Amino acid sequence: MPGKISELVTGQKIEVQLASSNVPARFYSEFIGAVNERWIIVNMPDARKYSDMREYLKERTPVIVRFVLENENGEICAFRSEISYVISHPTKMLFILWPNQIEHRVIRKGRRFDAFLPAEVAGQSVSGDEVSFKGHVLDVSESGCRLKHEKPDGKLEELWENGSKIVLNIEQKRNGDLTLNAIVRQVKVLEGQVELGVQFMGNQKEQVNSLFSGSLVDIDELSRLESSAR
Numbered sequence: 111m112p113g114k115i116s117e118l119v120t121g122q123k124i125e126v127q128l129a130s131s132n133v134p135a136r137f138y139s140e141f142i143g144a145v146n147e148r149w150i151i152v153n154m155p156d157a158r159k160y161s162d163m164r165e166y167l168k169e170r171t172p173v174i175v176r177f178v179l180e181n182e183n184g185e186i187c188a189f190r191s192e193i194s195y196v197i198s199h200p201t202k203m204l205f206i207l208w209p210n211q212i213e214h215r216v217i218r219k220g221r222r223f224d225a226f227l228p229a230e231v232a233g234q235s236v237s238g239d240e241v242s243f244k245g246h247v248l249d250v251s252e253s254g255c256r257l258k259h260e261k262p263d264g265k266l267e268e269l270w271e272n273g274s275k276i277v278l279n280i281e282q283k284r285n286g287d288l289t290l291n292a293i294v295r296q297v298k299v300l301e302g303q304v305e306l307g308v309q310f311m312g313n314q315k316e317q318v319n320s321l322f323s324g325s326l327v328d329i330d331e332l333s334r335l336e337s338s339a340r
Contacts (some may be wrong), residue, residue, distance in 0.1 A: 111298050112178065114185075114187050114212050114214060115144055115193075115212070116144075116152060116264050117142045117179050118144070118177060118179075119298050120140075120141060120142060121140050121141065121266065121298050121299050121301070122140065122141045122177065122296065123138055123139075123140060123175040123177070123271060123272050123296060123298070124138070124139055124140070124174055124175060124176065124188070124270065125137070125142075125176040125177070126139055126152065126155075126174075126206075127172050127174040127175075127176070128163070128166055128167075128172070128173060129166065129171060129172040129173055129174050129190065129305070130166070130171065130172055134227045135166070136165050137155040137159070137160045137163055138155070138271050138272060139152045139153045139154070139155050139204075140152065140153045140222060140267070141177070142203060142264075144208075145208075145299060146207050146208075148195075148207075148208050149194060149195075149205040149206060149207065149208060149274060150191075150205075150206045150208065150311070151203055151204070151205055151206075152203065152204050153202070153203060154167070154196070154200070154201075154202035154203060154204060154250065155206075155318070156232050156267060157166075160271050160285050166205070166216045167193060167196060167204060167332065168193065168196065168288060169194065169195060169196065170192055170194055170217065171192060171193045172190065172191075172192045173187065173191055173192060173193060174188060174190050174256070175189055175191065175206060175209075175333060176188040177279070177297045178272075178295050179214075183335065185214045185215065185216055186214065187212050187213070187214040188212070188213050188214075189210070189211065189212040189213065190209065190294075191206050191207045191209045191325065192206070192207050193204065193205070193207075194205055194207045198260060200268070200287055205337060206261070210251045216265075220292050221250040221251060222248055222249050222250070222256075223249060223251070223322075223326055224248070224249050224325035224326070224327070225247050225248060225249050225250050225317060225327060226246055226247070226248065226327045226331065226332050227246065227247040227257070227280050227282055227326065227327070227328050227331070228244070228245075228246055228280075228281045228282060228328060229244075229245055229246060229247050229257060229278055230242055230243070230244055230245070230246055230278070230279040230311060231243050231257065231259050231276055231277075232276065232277045232278035232279070233270075233274060233275055233277060234272065234274075234275070235268060235269050235274075236267065236269060236270065236271050237268040237269075241262070241269070241328050243259035243260055243262070243304075244257060244259060244260065245257055245258050245259025245260065245303075246259075246281060246331075247278075248305075249310075249327060250322075251320060252318060252322075253309060253310060254292065254307065254309040255278075255292075255296070255308060256305065256307050257278070257305070257308065258300070258303045258305045259303065259304050259305060259306075260304070261299060261302055261304050263304055264298070265318060266289075266297065266299060266304065269297075269304070270294045270297045270304070270306065271297065272294060272295060272296070272297070273293060273294065274293070274294040275291070275292075275293055275294075275311075276291075276292050276294060276306075276308065277289060277290075277291055277292075277295075278290045278291075278292055278308070280321065281313075281328070282321065282324045282325070282328075283325060284324055285320055285321075285323065285324040286323075288317055288320055288321055289312075289317070289322075290310055290317050291310070291311040291315055292308040292309060292310050292311060292313065293308060293309045293311060294306055294307075294308055295309050299305065301337060312332035
């Protein structure tokens, strides 16, 4: 089951909880890489947001690590371990001991369908700014979707995080524009673009049904992008 770690990608958001009974704290960080069967390597948490917590990040501190895999099923994974090393150069990193076991459960309800629909993503960033980006929905299920948008200048950790609330405005031929409220569950950067795994918020069954009632692939938009890439 530790093979789940091989599905993580560099820059993916993960949650680290300090498992010590007297410090019930947690923070979000980014996956840097792994040394197989030895360590999982993550960024030291942002000092501006987690300054009070960094003093507890020492060798042999027990931790619980959680992350979401946007694979075919959609899984949340977690394991218990401890911090092996705290490295300061070339950047501050945590080396977490390779786990013996990883617990996981499927979180996506229903089958995921490939899609390609133009969309706009809007919401309040981690830094408190109201932002919006043009992008595309890449696949959908009854409970959420995967999408990508342009990567802005600045640090990714100041943009979205697990739990960020966003509004999706999806352009769908014949159905017109469709608005869905969603919660960010995964953030990563692929090929210079930001990719989000999001969960639709409740009480939107009518909008989700409307999404599935129309075409999930905008052929004209796909052809336009392919032509512009040549």
